[in-house]
Amino acid sequence: MRDKIVAGNWKMNLSFEEAIHLATTLNGWVADNQPIPQVIIAPSAIYLQTLLEGVDEQYIKIAAQDVSTHEKGAYTGEISAQQLDSIGLDYSLVGHSEQRQYHGETDETVAQKMEQLYAHQITPILCIGEQLEERQSDRHFDVVKNQLLQALKPQIVENLTNLIVAYEPVWAIGTGQTASPEQAQEMHAHIRQVLLEEFGVELANNTSILYGGSVNASTAEELFSQPDIDGGLVGGASLKYEDFTQIITSIKA
Numbered sequence: 001m002r003d004k005i006v007a008g009n010w011k012m013n014l015s016f017e018e019a020i021h022l023a024t025t026l027n028g029w030v031a032d033n034q035p036i037p038q039v040i041i042a043p044s045a046i047y048l049q050t051l052l053e054g055v056d057e058q059y060i061k062i063a064a065q066d067v068s069t070h071e072k073g074a075y076t077g078e079i080s081a082q083q084l085d086s087i088g089l090d091y092s093l094v095g096h097s098e099q100r101q102y103h104g105e106t107d108e109t110v111a112q113k114m115e116q117l118y119a120h121q122i123t124p125i126l127c128i129g130e131q132l133e134e135r136q137s138d139r140h141f142d143v144v145k146n147q148l149l150q151a152l153k154p155q156i157v158e159n160l161t162n163l164i165v166a167y168e169p170v171w172a173i174g175t176g177q178t179a180s181p182e183q184a185q186e187m188h189a190h191i192r193q194v195l196l197e198e199f200g201v202e203l204a205n206n207t208s209i210l211y212g213g214s215v216n217a218s219t220a221e222e223l224f225s226q227p228d229i230d231g232g233l234v235g236g237a238s239l240k241y242e243d244f245t246q247i248i249t250s251i252k253a
């Protein structure tokens with residue numbers, strides 16, 4: 001059966017000292033509050049190794065925020081899946097809407113990154129979600145289905161063992177405008193149905209589908225109580241210890 005997961009996307013925030021302080025404080029809190037859903041944090045790349053060493057992986061998993069489409073070579077500024085694997089990293093976000101918006105990420109580059117991650121046994125947290133105008137013109141189900149299927153090319157599906165999907169409607173990210181529990185649940189059910197039809201019951205049942213987009217301590221409980229919402233990908237609120245721990249406790253482990 002699938003895991004309940006709360007993942008924090010720290011984006012480009014926190015100094016080195018702040019990152020260590022937040023991660024180690026969280027680690028202590030998670031250790032003291034078992035059983036608890038799986039907690040994952042995605043810090044800036046320069047902190048990955050220190051945090052991997054600084055937290056206990058049975059309590060907190062560390063994820064990269066992005067990965068290169070390439071295996072290795074002359075790609076200044078990029079970080080490969082092979083390099084992430086070489087420091088012992090097991091998770092990476094891929095296809096985040098901020099990468100799509102600011103760095104020209106396309107469904108094609110997302111598929112290449114997925115392939116790199118699977119080649120190095122790193123579990124992707126695949127981010128998909130529609131723009132506001134796509135929802136307003138009633139295309140949101142098709143857009144999300146297309147993003148999902150483009151990311152799961154046959155050569156990837158062949159090696160598919162672990163997959164986490166994060167449904168993040170772009171209009172809800174960082175805007176304070178959370179999708180309603182009904183809107184989120186119907187999209188999560190749609191994503192699970194697509195997984196079922198295309199790849200079979202095992203993948204559909206075992207894939208944790210997280211909701212992301214302005215989750216906060218007061219909206220988390222109702223969102224996470226929906227049958228197809230297996231947890232959250234949390235941006236802004238994951239930077240605040242009180243809010244993030246309250247969000248984690250909103251979900252039944």
Ligand code: PEP
Pocket residue numbers: 009168172173174175176212213214215233234235236237
């Ligand atoms: C995100 O960046 O993945 C996210 C969900 O951000 P926020 O919670 O701040 O909307």
